[in-house]
Amino acid sequence: MLEQLPLSPKQVRSIAQATSRINIWSGAIRSGKTIASLIAFLLAVVNAPSTGLIVVVGRSLQTIERNVLDPLQTIELFGPVARQVHHTRGATTAVILGRTVHLIGASDARAEGRLRGLTACLAYVDEATLMPEGFWNQLLGRLSVPGARLLATTNPDGPAHWLRRRFIQRAGELDLRSWHFTLDDNPSLAPEYVASLKAEYVGLWYKRFIDGAWVQAEGAVYDMFDPGRHVIDVLPQIARWTCVGVDYGTVNPLSALLIGHGTDGRLYAASEYRHDSRAARQQLTDAQYSARMRDWLARLDAHPEWVFVDPSAASFSTQLWQDGLTGVTPAVNDVLDGIRSVSVALGSGLLSIHRSCTGLIEELPGYAWDDAAAERGEDKPLKLNDHSCDALRYALHSTAHDWRGLIRPEEAHGAAA
Template sequence: MAAPPPLSDKQLASIRQARARINVWHGSVRSGKTIASLLCFLLMVRRAPASGLILICGRSLQTVERNIIEPLQDPELFGADVASEVRHTRGATTAVIYGRVVHLIGASDARAEGRLRGLTASLAYVDEITLLPEPFFVQLLARLSVPGAKLLGTTNPDSPRHWLKTGYLDRAAELDLAAWHFRLADNPSLAPAYVASLTAEYSGLWRRRMIDGAWVVAEGAVFDMFDEQQHVVDELPPMRRYWLGIDYGTSNPFSAILLGLGDDDRLYAAAEWRHDARAVRRQMTDAQYSRAVRAWLAELDVAPEWTFIDPSAASYSTQLWTDGHPGIARADNTVLDGIRSVASALDSGLLRIHRSCAGLLDELPGYVWSDEAAARGEDRPVKKDDHSVDALRYAVHSTANEWRHLLTRTI
């Protein structure tokens, strides 16, 4: 069995110095902050007073299991001795670590803070703090009322106006708070080839946050790397695979984007079918949309492997299924992750757009971040003229596992 990776000087220093009431490890992905924070947590579990609960909190129970419990049970990360002391049954809301019962709490929305009411805690570990609602975090700190109680947490950077940055990290001098900023270079165990591959998966806003570890605001064009001269093509190579993304609309535009994987190992937005009911003053039914899309694909002589549909368009999915259209799937509609997938594909040169996709080419330059959302510390695009962009996002992000390995092979 391989020995656990050695700790860097910054990791060791953060563990030694974590004596504040609030202790936060923040910075880029894979920079070593989680390993250091979890080792510190294990040490504090062994020393925690008998009075007061021990908590692990995250976006959901599933993310707590995946991001915290499973790594602690991995002997290659923490050693066999530690792994044997972490006991948990999947789906259970408690674990046992070094003989202490540890409560696992998911906090997906503001209502989750009610789960903390009445608790008295001595130690809490928080995974990805910026993804939790602020009321939950405030209530959690209030529950840490045992003398010497401590909170340990990790996060990747977000907007510099995020409540964690403005309300806590920027006020470290006036609060009982210690924080450590990590970058990829702070993890010496990463192979150069892995760092290059990881860096290629991020671009623009996400590269600055997830690779550089910077707290930067989302502003301007969402796809600021889009260059018509570079990304728009007049001819397509032979395609070996096809997928379809559909953003459903009745009064709003309906858009279908055909995504192809060419023999040159690039992705292509190869064709677009679009119906704007307001522009032509004629709405279409689900059955009419189904016939139109299937006729369009037949004209192109294309049978996509999967058709990824706007998750809210249940009736249209049912209509396609009834009409015998194969490979129907709910699109992965995680907006920010989907935007990141499209941005990475564009930035690396992996994704090209055929000039016939007129609606998509009209929308891309005007797809911008919301200034109003940014002022609240949120990342959100303006919800306007985004139907073909959404269809592209559905197809690209829902197939990410099929093409992500190609990122480092394109320029």
């Protein structure tokens, strides 16, 4: 039956072999691992023991809906099965093939308590490397019904991550099977789409999300930054001032970066306002910062559509609003995803930085991964001289949906590889 579906041999093999207690699909984005795992999950639901709960686990209820339930209900491959997947948006249960399925968000260690007292016969875990290790262990302990199974998907992380070190690498010792997918393992993708994906990722992210490799985050965060390539002396005509990203500080520096879309279809970090209270020996109030930022924008005759402010600086955002600055909103503060967005913009050549942004230009080469965190299996940048880097991350990641389509695969592929 599986051979009749539009699947790759690796997908078919993984579905047929997913009979171990622990089954893990890992590898590149859009490599076909999720589709294979969902088909295996549907077969497992049909054959699940009648005792014990069926659970689907994800980072949040929203990610479960987006990554698991929506595909089951909308992807044509699932055909008539889609009509047997019932879920009300926001509800913590779904009905799949007649079985009640419990949906559990596991964003931090506190989620472990949601498993207390639970007995499960089947679990599906989305984005397994994002789960707290204690939650994963607790979930395995709750799969106590004879024949119980866990199915999980994940993108790769660092080589020291607990999932790889304690489980995937010990497959020979455990009742565990795992399958590794690369982008090229999905033959159904159009070549143009593959080229676009390869253009969107660079460096560390290319190795993980395209090659599907478990590689360590080490050295410079933005190792693709090249002053000779990225720093310019003259700005082109700016079609629109997209946003300002603001990293707030009182003792530490406040940094604000103005981002514009050029008429040439590229992004520009055009100007920087920065106040270092230590260097200036003068701390400023929220009202003083607001006045200086508004004066800075007025001198540039720039009217940004958005002002993305450090989410922890609620009082400063309020001050900007009260002073009449429009479009003020908390920045999206997902650090790793934000770093990836900046890496894409730099690595693809889409982003250039005007030489006047001295704080940013000084910080970018020294912005580094934390080696001690990497040894623990965590990806974390060092919190050192990162204020303009954070402002850039706030600006670019909060508007990523607006500029990713500007990347030109034919120009960026070399940088990505």
